[in-house]
Amino acid sequence: MPNSPDPIEILIRRLQRSAGLETSELAELRNLPVDVHDVAKNETLAHEGERVEQCILLLEGFLIRFQHTRDGKRQILSFYVPGDIPDLQTLHLPTMDHSLATITPARIGRIPHKAMRELCHRNRRVADALWRETLIDAAVARTWVRCVGRLTAHARVAHMLCELHARLDAVGLGEDPVPMPITQADFGDAMGLSVVQINRTLRDLREEGLITLHRREMIVHDLPRLHHAAEFDPLYLHLDTRQRR
Amino acid sequence: MPNSPDPIEILIRRLQRSAGLETSELAELRNLPVDVHDVAKNETLAHEGERVEQCILLLEGFLIRFQHTRDGKRQILSFYVPGDIPDLQTLHLPTMDHSLATITPARIGRIPHKAMRELCHRNRRVADALWRETLIDAAVARTWVRCVGRLTAHARVAHMLCELHARLDAVGLGEDPVPMPITQADFGDAMGLSVVQINRTLRDLREEGLITLHRREMIVHDLPRLHHAAEFDPLYLHLDTRQRR
DNA sequence: CGCTAGTTTGAAAAAACTCAATTGGCGTGG
DNA sequence: CCACGCCAATTGAGTTTTTTCAAACTAGCG
Numbered sequence: 001m002p003n004s005p006d007p008i009e010i011l012i013r014r015l016q017r018s019a020g021l022e023t024s025e026l027a028e029l030r031n032l033p034v035d036v037h038d039v040a041k042n043e044t045l046a047h048e049g050e051r052v053e054q055c056i057l058l059l060e061g062f063l064i065r066f067q068h069t070r071d072g073k074r075q076i077l078s079f080y081v082p083g084d085i086p087d088l089q090t091l092h093l094p095t096m097d098h099s100l101a102t103i104t105p106a107r108i109g110r111i112p113h114k115a116m117r118e119l120c121h122r123n124r125r126v127a128d129a130l131w132r133e134t135l136i137d138a139a140v141a142r143t144w145v146r147c148v149g150r151l152t153a154h155a156r157v158a159h160m161l162c163e164l165h166a167r168l169d170a171v172g173l174g175e176d177p178v179p180m181p182i183t184q185a186d187f188g189d190a191m192g193l194s195v196v197q198i199n200r201t202l203r204d205l206r207e208e209g210l211i212t213l214h215r216r217e218m219i220v221h222d223l224p225r226l227h228h229a230a231e232f233d234p235l236y237l238h239l240d241t242r243q244r245r
Numbered sequence: 246m247p248n249s250p251d252p253i254e255i256l257i258r259r260l261q262r263s264a265g266l267e268t269s270e271l272a273e274l275r276n277l278p279v280d281v282h283d284v285a286k287n288e289t290l291a292h293e294g295e296r297v298e299q300c301i302l303l304l305e306g307f308l309i310r311f312q313h314t315r316d317g318k319r320q321i322l323s324f325y326v327p328g329d330i331p332d333l334q335t336l337h338l339p340t341m342d343h344s345l346a347t348i349t350p351a352r353i354g355r356i357p358h359k360a361m362r363e364l365c366h367r368n369r370r371v372a373d374a375l376w377r378e379t380l381i382d383a384a385v386a387r388t389w390v391r392c393v394g395r396l397t398a399h400a401r402v403a404h405m406l407c408e409l410h411a412r413l414d415a416v417g418l419g420e421d422p423v424p425m426p427i428t429q430a431d432f433g434d435a436m437g438l439s440v441v442q443i444n445r446t447l448r449d450l451r452e453e454g455l456i457t458l459h460r461r462e463m464i465v466h467d468l469p470r471l472h473h474a475a476e477f478d479p480l481y482l483h484l485d486t487r488q489r490r
Numbered sequence: 491c492g493c494t495a496g497t498t499t500g501a502a503a504a505a506a507c508t509c510a511a512t513t514g515g516c517g518t519g520g
Numbered sequence: 521c522c523a524c525g526c527c528a529a530t531t532g533a534g535t536t537t538t539t540t541c542a543a544a545c546t547a548g549c550g
Contacts, residue, residue: 049480067391070476075391089384092377097384097481124366131376132337138383139334139342145386146312146320149393149437153538183496192394194539199498215547231315235294236342398506428528439507444530460515 007034007059007109014083017170017240019129028123032116034109044101045108052090054110058082061106062181066189067098076190078140079164079182083171088134091116104181136238143236148192151231156191157201158230161211165220166234177217205229252279252304252354259328262415262485264374273368277361279354289346290353297335299355303327306351307426311434312343321435323385324409324427328416333379336361349426381483388481393437396476401436402446403475406456410465411479422462450474 008030015021021029034057039045046052048067056063063080065087077098080086086100091113120127140163147159164182168174182190188198205211210226212219220226253275260266266274279302284290291297293312301308308325310332322343325331331345336358365372385408392404409427413419427435429443436443450456455471457464465471 065387067388069391069395073395075395077387077390089380092373093380093384093483095480095483097483098387121369124369124372127369127372128337131379134376134383135334135338135379138379138386139338141383141386141390142310142322142343143312145322145389145393146314148390150314150318150320150434184498185496189395195497196499196540197538203498235340238338238340238342429530430528440529441508441531442506448530 007036007057008032010059010083011057011085013171014085014133015126015129018132018238019125021125021129025123025126028119029126032111032119034111036107036109039102039106039108041102041105044099046087046096046100048096048099050096051094052087052096053094053114054112055085055090055116056087056100057109057111058084058086059107059109061102061104062179063100063106064103064186064190065098065100074189075192076186077144078137079190081164081167081171081173084167085130085133088130088137091120091130103183103186132238139236139238153191153193153197153201154204155230156193157187157198158205158210158226159232160187160191161205161218162227162230162232162234163237165218165223165226166232166237166239170237170239176219178220179216180213180218181216252281252302253277255304255328256302256330258416259330259378260371260374263377263483264370266370266374270368270371273364274371277356277364279356281352281354284347284351284353286347286350289344291332291341291345293341293344295341296339297332297341298339298359299357300330300335300361301332301345302354302356303329303331304352304354306347306349307424308345308351309348309431309435310343310345319434320437321431322389323382324435326409326412326416326418329412330375330378333375333382336365336375348428348431377483384481384483398436398438398442398446399449400475401438402432402443403450403455403471404477405432405436406450406463407472407475407477407479408482410463410468410471411477411482411484415482415484421464423465424461425458425463426461 012021012026012029036059045056045063058080060082063086064076065078065080066074066076068074078086087096090096094113116130120130147156151159164180165174165178168178173179184198184202185195188195191198202213206213209221210229211221257266257271257274281304290301290308303325305327308331309321310323310325311319311321313319323331332341335341339358361375365375392401396404409425410419410423413423418424429447430440433440433443447458451458454466455474456466
């Protein structure tokens with residue numbers, strides 16, 4: 001795996017999306033202890049019910065958060081892309097109410113809760129920036145509910161692709177071809193659809209000239225029409241602080 | 246409408262679920278300015294896209310949070326019961342990415358963001374307790390995704406009833422008959438089902454001897470079997486800090 | 491070169507939706 | 521006090537969407 005940039009710089013870039021932190025605050029962030037690991041594909045990083053003592057900063061690769069049903073079906077609740085902190089909520093809810101797993105080989109940084117809590121208590125602006133990150137994570141989950149509950153299969157799949165594209169774009173991975181190492185089975189478990197339905201929907205989207213998915217990469221042929229098909233409004237991602245709409 | 250207890254006491258009781266705040270911190274909370282209003286049924290309190298400057302503390306009645314689809318369908322994202330703070334996330338994401346409305350006559354307290362932010366910056370334990378509340382709200386949304394995405398209609402409806410029961414019970418409203426002023430159309434919009442399907446599912450649950458819904462009240466005949474039918478595990482509500490499971 | 495994970499397709503079955511009509515409860519105005 | 525009107529609940533029936541099952545196909549990888 002290629003050398004990543006300094007993990008803390010990835011965190012800083014994320015928080016600077018909204019926070020406008022000062023030099024002294026950046027210095028504090030740079031003092032955080034980060035334990036970097038490489039993890040294979042399909043490894044579970046934290047199990048539902050488990051109590052965790054550190055947060056994960058995703059440096060490279062893709063993660064999913066999921067729950068199971070009694071009959072063994074899986075519901076994916078979010079995808080995580082580089083720069084995300086998938087379990088930041090454990091800072092105040094240390095018991096996992098879902099599981100976290102890799103879907104690609106990944107590089108992660110672990111930061112102990114203790115260090116993060118101390119930093120938050122020393123510096124309210126950093127705390128607020130982190131709080132804000134957890135709120136965006138929540139906004140994504142809410143919009144996911146609308147997507148699964150009320151959109152057609154066609155719009156649902158398009159919506160997920162729009163969201164992933166927007167979030168990847170925000171970390172500089174939005175240029176064609178966009179990395180999209182997500183199997184059709186994963187898409188199905190994310191949108192509450194069967195693999196068969198996902199396959200047919202992706203074929204429709206391809207035949208409409210919106211996107212092509214091939215070899216773990218996506219080419220977006222017509223983003224405005226894809227957005228329209230998905231009823232996608234990026235407001236809920238709160239990607240910048242400037243007022244929209 | 247009958248006189249409520251002091252609004253701030255309702256907030257304090259909520260935060261004390263987990264926080265164990267000290268006398269001085271309670272005094273600070275009691276200094277928060279709260280503007281109490283009565284609101285009629287079916288009033289929208291905040292619209293998607295709007296920027297808000299205060300938080301709402303729900304004192305009496307039920308609220309919903311929802312989004313629309315292009316063809317006018319509605320997806321309810323959460324129900325709120327007395328004691329909840331339905332838009333606490335606006336403290337750091339002031340632009341609403343969904344709407345908030347009453348489904349019953351309600352009494353609400355409005356607390357300016359400014360006062361809450363100042364309190365949070367003076368007192369990190371209060372800030373952490375509020376942060377934790379927003380994280381639980383997020384956990385509820387995530388579990389809602391699993392519910393809508395992967396459970397059968399039968400389990401979905403049962404799950405929603407379990408959640409409402411558990412949350413109402415946590416604020417002392419869980420004794421039979423449980424207040425449940427939610428129409429079948431609302432249930433449908435919440436679980437991504439049609440009214441017809443909700444009606445038939447509720448009939449099934451009644452015929453199985455699990456619950457009776459009548460005149461805006463619910464009687465729970467067999468809570469353990471209802472939990473089982475719903476695949477309900479209250480872990481995600483993080484209702485107490487003691488370790489479960 | 492063969493294995494495996496993932497994709498693709500067809501066809502029948504199941505779940506849920508829509509449409510349409512009816513019923514019931516309750517508040518309001520006469 | 522009763523009739524009307526409205527909102528909500530209920531039921532039947534036909535249709536649509538999506539699932540399930542089964543099988544074939546493809547591509548990367550050891």
